[in-house]
Amino acid sequence: MTAVLEASIVEQLVAAIAPVLGEANVLTSKTARYSRARVPAPFPVHRWAERVPDLVVLPGSTEEVAHVVRVANEFGVPIVPRDGGTGLTDGAVPERRGIVVDVKRMNLIHEIDLENRTATVGVGISMLKLNEVLAQHGLIYPDNPASYPCSLVGGRIGTSGWSLIGSRYGHSRDLVLSFDMVTPTGDIIFVGDGGGRKISKSSSGYQLKHLFMGHQGTLGIATTATLKLYPKAEAEFSAFWAFDDYDVAYKAVGALARAGIATFAGAVLFDEKKVEYLRRDDEAYIPQPESVKALVCSVGYGNSDEVAAGGRRMMRIARDLGARYMGDEISQGDWASRHDRYATPVHGRTLSGQVALMSWHCEDAAINYTDLPAVTREWHAIVEKLRRKHDVFDDWGMFAYTSSDTGVDYLTEIDIGIWEEKLDDTTWAAFVDAKREIAAVSLKYGGSISACHGSCREGEVDLVPQELGGGYDVMLAVKRALDPNNIMNPGKYGLDRAYDNEGDRR
Ligand SMILES: Cc1cc2nc3c(=O)[nH]c(=O)nc-3n(C[C@H](O)[C@H](O)[C@H](O)COP(=O)(O)OP(=O)(O)OC[C@H]3O[C@@H](n4cnc5c(N)ncnc54)[C@H](O)[C@@H]3O)c2cc1C
Structure with a gap:
């Protein structure tokens, strides 16, 4: 301490x-x-x-x-x-x-460039507020996390965030074109693709924009950002399907993601434990029969005619695999509530059935499609072991969500219900061990410890050097060079070892 x-x-x-x-x-x-x-x-x-x-x-x-x-x-x-x-x-x-x-006071919109389709904003603005203004021009900034109303542009840069509709529009790293930032020594620099503020592809020099995104505030503070805008979609397609068998749902999510539909914005697979959790604890969820073992949702955005055609194709793909369409009310309602479902803390039930004020923790990773079933099994086994030992944890199920338009890798999350008030040193240590085990499984299958949130927390952070190998040594060297006094968010990512005399990270 x-x-x-x-x-x-x-x-x-x-x-x-x-x-x-x-x-x-x-x-x-x-x-x-x-x-x-x-x-x-x-x-x-x-x-x-x-x-x-x-x-x-x-x-x-x-x-x-x-x-x-x-x-x-x-x-x-x-x-x-x-x-x-x-x-x-x-x-x-x-x-x-x-x-x-x-940095929340820096929340002004400095410029909306209608011709080049960019907005330059202070990093304290939320996507929700920005989009309220952009809507007047028929435009949208489509960075759309589940935390859409409350996460802000600077945090999206600091985490290199993941967007629910990223398979269509890209994620924060694709949508932030450039930004001003203050380095750990107090210098003001500009980073982007090359030297232009509104350039989306440059081959000039190092690609510094990527270095200064996702560093969790360890390499400086972004202040003003220029963002890429899209036409506000004329139409939205969202469909939820129910499956009696996880394996068939798994096939369906893969087929939808690989179909090459231009308006495809993302597909998500909810496993049996997630369906059970929704049935048990989510008051907004419309209960499905016990036979339902998995759900798949797929969404599309764009011009009306294109979305209609893409939607028809998605419906056909799912139907051909035996999916049961859950109807417009559930499909549109559940998708519309995507930003509201994770109110924290929420009530939940402990292993012994007691209703308690549970908080929610999601462990996330980037996993290839082919490894989803195995990772799902192994992660549940880890959380099962944890909850059997300690009645303050619960398994709230998993989902896997496409990160790109080809379905190569999925943001894979296991949600763990935690009775936070009851966490003591013993249960916290057990949780940290479980996090480490979960991260180890992701690496065993050639995945990445985080697709979305970053990997700084106790447990997972121990495995970051293993994940990145020699790349981690480069991180240490960059940190030491840019932050000689180790003042910028010290202690994160184990970067203190950049200042060890021995320089030995293991
Ligand atoms: C209910 C819920 C749902 C979520 N869903 C998603 C999701 O779908 N996708 C997703 O990606 N994440 C999600 N998250 C996680 C979180 O919203 C994201 O990580 C988000 O990008 C954080 O933004 P923030 O503004 O809250 O940043 P903060 O939490 O304030 O900061 C995040 C990190 O960025 C650094 N940082 C903050 N500002 C700056 C700056 N100006 N310059 C440099 N570094 C900075 C901080 O030091 C910190 O390390 C969710 C979180 C919750 C609670």
């Missing part, structure tokens, strides 16, 4: 920062600090106080962010970038305390 900063240091930090940001934007109250201490991923309640920042700042511009970062370097105090605070791998958690840089 990192020590609380002495009051006199906090005072000096405030004195150095407030004249530039304004006193109202430098916060030291308990409320301001505690409300930025955690993210929705469950963590033992008795340990929450370990990760509270000493100071919160609300910069309003790139220059103000740079000022804060320079001050942090001068004092050797950790800095943690935070946007919506919805990240599920603890990226925005101030594990070493220090200064949380909350």
Whole structure:
């Protein structure tokens, strides 16, 4: 645990920062600090106080962010970038305390370029708010996570986020064209595809945009971003089908993803445990007969005539495999509620059937289509072992969701219900072990530990060097070169070892 900063240091930090940001934007109250201490991923309640920042700042511009970062370097105090605070791998958690840089005030739309189809925004804006304005121009910024209303553009950059309709429009890395950012030493740089703000493909120089996305705030703070816009779709197709057999549903999701339908935006497979969980605990779910063992959903977006034709083909593919269409009400309603289904915490049932205030943790990975059944079996076995030992965990089932338009790899998630209030050191250690085992299975099958959230949390993070091999050494070298004082979100991704004298990561 990192020590609380002495009051006199906090005072000096405030004195150095407030004249530039304004006193109202430098916060030291308990409320301001505690409300930025955690993210929705469950963590033992008795340990929450370990990760509270000493100071919160609300910069309003790139220059103000740079000022804060320079001050942090001068004092050797950790800095943690935070946007919506919805990240599920603890990226925005101030594990070493220090200064949380909350970028939500930078939420302006600076430009909408109707001809080149771009928007330039402050990173504190949500996709929901941006799209309300873009809709007036018939446009959309189609980064569409389940956290759509509450995650913000800066966090999407920090995590290199995954979008529910990414098989049609791409994910955050494809949709963010360029951004201004403040490096860990307080310099202001611009990164994109080459040097142009609105360029989607350049071969000039290193592809730095990708380096500065998904780093979980360890390499700097993005401030203003230029985003790629699409015409707002004239039509949406969404269909849910029920299956009496997981294997047939698995075939169907693969067939839908591989069909080459231009409007195809994604297909998702819910396994038997997920169907059981929905039946048991999700009040919004319309219960299906016990014979239903798996569900598949497929969606399409685009111009009306194209969506209609693509939808007909998807219906035919599913029908030919024996799928039962669940009807328009469920299909359209369930898809429409995709951003609302994960309210946390939610109620749930423990293994002994007791109704409890359960939080939800999703363990995610990128898995190839061919390995989904085996990974599904092995992950459930790990969670089953965990829940048999400890009545504070529950298996809320799995889903696998296409990441691309060819169906090569799937964002694969197992949702674990956790009675967070009851987490103690023993159950937390057991959970961390389970996370490590889950990550090990993903690597065994040639997958990646995370398709969506990042892999910084206890347990999974131990396996990142194994996943990346020599690439992890490059990460260490980059971190050391760009952040000589290790102030930018220290402790994440095990990057402290970049500063070990021996330089030995194992
Ligand atoms: C209900 C729910 C559903 C979710 N569904 C999805 C989903 O479908 N797809 C998906 O990808 N994720 C999903 N997530 C996870 C989360 O929403 C994403 O990781 C999101 O990208 C985080 O954005 P944020 O604004 O909340 O970022 P934060 O949580 O504030 O930060 C995330 C990371 O980015 C860093 N960061 C924040 N701002 C900046 C910045 N300006 N510059 C550099 N780094 C920065 C932080 O330090 C942290 O490491 C879900 C989460 C919840 C709670």
